[in-house]
Amino acid sequence: MALGEMVDVGHLGNRQRTESKNYHCVLRQARDSCSSPWDSIPPRLSNLLGYSPSDDGRPNVVDVVQGVSPWGGSTALPLYDAFARSFSLSLVWVVSLHAGCTALFSHRERFKQLASRIVGDDTISAARTIHKILDSVDDHGIVDIFSKHEPKQIIASIYALSKLQAACQRHERENDVLSGSNRGNGLSQELINDLCKCAPFAIAAYGWKLDLATAGKLHRGDLNAVLKLTSISPSDVVTVNWESRPNRPAFYIARDRKRKRIILSIRGTWTAHDLLTDLCCTPEDYHVSLWRSHRAHSGMLEAARNVGSLAKETIEQELKDHPGYSLLLVGHSLGGSVAAILGTLWETEFSDITVYVYGPACVTSTSMGSDKGLSIVSVVLEGDPFSCLSLGHVADVSGALDYLCQNRELRSAILMNTDGPAKMLDSRALEWCSERMQEIQASMTPGEKLYPPGRLLFIHQDKKGSHCEIQEVSRTFFQHLRIGPKMFDLTRHVPRLYEASLRDGIVRKNKEN
Numbered sequence: 271m272a273l274g275e276m277v278d279v280g281h282l283g284n285r286q287r288t289e290s291k292n293y294h295c296v297l298r299q300a301r302d303s304c305s306s307p308w309d310s311i312p313p314r315l316s317n318l319l320g321y322s323p324s325d326d327g328r329p330n331v332v333d334v335v336q337g338v339s340p341w342g343g344s345t346a347l348p349l350y351d352a353f354a355r356s357f358s359l360s361l362v363w364v365v366s367l368h369a370g371c372t373a374l375f376s377h378r379e380r381f382k383q384l385a386s387r388i389v390g391d392d393t394i395s396a397a398r399t400i401h402k403i404l405d406s407v408d409d410h411g412i413v414d415i416f417s418k419h420e421p422k423q424i425i426a427s428i429y430a431l432s433k434l435q436a437a438c439q440r441h442e443r444e445n446d447v448l449s450g451s452n453r454g455n456g457l458s459q460e461l462i463n464d465l466c467k468c469a470p471f472a473i474a475a476y477g478w479k480l481d482l483a484t485a486g487k488l489h490r491g492d493l494n495a496v497l498k499l500t501s502i503s504p505s506d507v508v509t510v511n512w513e514s515r516p517n518r519p520a521f522y523i524a525r526d527r528k529r530k531r532i533i534l535s536i537r538g539t540w541t542a543h544d545l546l547t548d549l550c551c552t553p554e555d556y557h558v559s560l561w562r563s564h565r566a567h568s569g570m571l572e573a574a575r576n577v578g579s580l581a582k583e584t585i586e587q588e589l590k591d592h593p594g595y596s597l598l599l600v601g602h603s604l605g606g607s608v609a610a611i612l613g614t615l616w617e618t619e620f621s622d623i624t625v626y627v628y629g630p631a632c633v634t635s636t637s638m639g640s641d642k643g644l645s646i647v648s649v650v651l652e653g654d655p656f657s658c659l660s661l662g663h664v665a666d667v668s669g670a671l672d673y674l675c676q677n678r679e680l681r682s683a684i685l686m687n688t689d690g691p692a693k694m695l696d697s698r699a700l701e702w703c704s705e706r707m708q709e710i711q712a713s714m715t716p717g718e719k720l721y722p723p724g725r726l727l728f729i730h731q732d733k734k735g736s737h738c739e740i741q742e743v744s745r746t747f748f749q750h751l752r753i754g755p756k757m758f759d760l761t762r763h764v765p766r767l768y769e770a771s772l773r774d775g776i777v778r779k780n781k782e783n
Contacts, residue, residue, distance in 0.1 A: 396516035396546040403552055411665035411717035419675040427674035430681040432753040433688040437703035439752065440692045457742045465649060466772035468626050472600040473765045474499040475522060475537035477512065484764055496522065509584055516546040517572040519605055523584055531598045532588045534581055538603030547573050548604060551661055553635060553718055558614050566611050566634045567720055570604065574611035599625045602765040603656065607633040610646050610723035617644040625724065628768045632660040632720035646724025651771055652731055653762035657722055663751035665717025673713050721745040729771045738775040
């Protein structure tokens with residue numbers, strides 16, 4: 271039997287009952303021998319992790335993760351045993367990955383020959399780019415806290431930073447410091463309705479697989495999914511390209527006769543090739559004219575160029591054949607961010623371009639869509655993990671954690687002043703937290719952040735999800751990667767949720783000065 275396993279003695283014979291009693295004696299002795307690792311954990315952090323310490327400060331054996339025994343009885347693992355097993359599995363995975371990479375790179379020439387036969391040159395090029403990024407993380411300001419500090423200090427700092435961020439977020443919202451520059455005007459219900467009606471075109475780019483995975487609906491092929499979701503006729507599907515490559519996502523072109531638009535819809539991340547595009551995440555400059563330039567995510571910039579080279583001629587012909595039609599670029603996640611960059615590349619080529627982005631990734635460090643003739647609107651749902659994720663965001667978090675790891679007194683003060691939920695803190699405590707955050711930010715070199723593109727609409731949902739409020743915000747709203755238990759909640763990124771939230775959303779007017 272493994273240490274920490276408890277047996278239902280009601281299903282055992284006399285001999286097994288005796289063995290079970292002896293086993294529990296050994297278990298109690300093992301528990302009593304536990305000492306220093308648990309004594310060093312702060313009580314507040316112990317509660318966070320789910321420990322229930324006994325009178326002597328050690329974890330109680332009855333605090334268990336319940337399971338089902340393969341023999342029909344109950345089984346239970348102490349939390350510390352479960353964490354140890356998870357850590358062991360992770361360690362085995364890392365060691366195996368390291369051994370595999372070592373074996374491959376020790377025979378580099380053979381590996382190149384094998385790779386050239388299995389994958390294309392574009393995949394190899396993307397993999398090399400990602401390898402360079404990983405080798406140069408220090409150049410982007412990311413601090414390797416795991417090599418500088420003990421795990422106990424890192425965990426305590428993560429907890430303290432999460433509490434401080436929650437308090438600062440409430441302080442900022444109460445003082446309305448993150449609202450958009452166009453206060454009280456410019457955001458109409460007509461725009462929200464149009465965003466909602468165009469969302470199915472972005473969803474349809476995923477084909478039949480997305481609805482099957484998220485809604486249990488089965489469409490007979492990708493083309494049927496487009497027709498069903500968008501309610502257009504088969505003759506209005508101009509061209510489709512369902513095969514993605516690194517730095518070239520899938521897309522399709524269609525006519526929306528009802529709204530007189532030619533629509534280019536670009537698919538978001540769905541395959542391993544799309545993931546390679548996401549990971550080529552260093553910023554890169556590009557020029558759209560002699561007097562105007564932007565800076566954007568390098569993988570998505572290359573993707574926009576590749577999609578543009580394939581789609582431009584068809585779109586030009588469609589706009590020529592249908593006078594009075596305008597051009598609309600749509601996409602979710604990766605697809606929307608690529609569409610936004612493509613809109614800037616085409617702003618001198620086409621007279622009227624609209625870009626709708628649902629669940630955008632962090633793609634640019636400059637403003638996009640402010641010129642006449644180009645309109646870029648991004649919709650961000652509260653809790654979407656990709657709206658605040660770039661190398662610069664990671665650099666800021668690592669710098670803040672490094673500072674807190676070196677300042678134990680500050681960690682303790684943060685926990686004292688943020689005791690309880692952020693909504694229960696008074697104005698004095700919130701102001702103190704804001705000052706401490708400014709102190710931490712002043713101590714580190716900020717990384718270069720990328721942000722969602724264009725005009726930013728933020729959707730806030732109540733806890734029950736029955737009420738949605740839409741507000742225009744500035745990009746400073748997305749300047750911090752916030753740490754919390756739901757910071758990587760992918761359910762907040764599902765495209766269907768965006769469509770439903772826009773349908774139920776109510777426009778909120780920002781506070782006047």
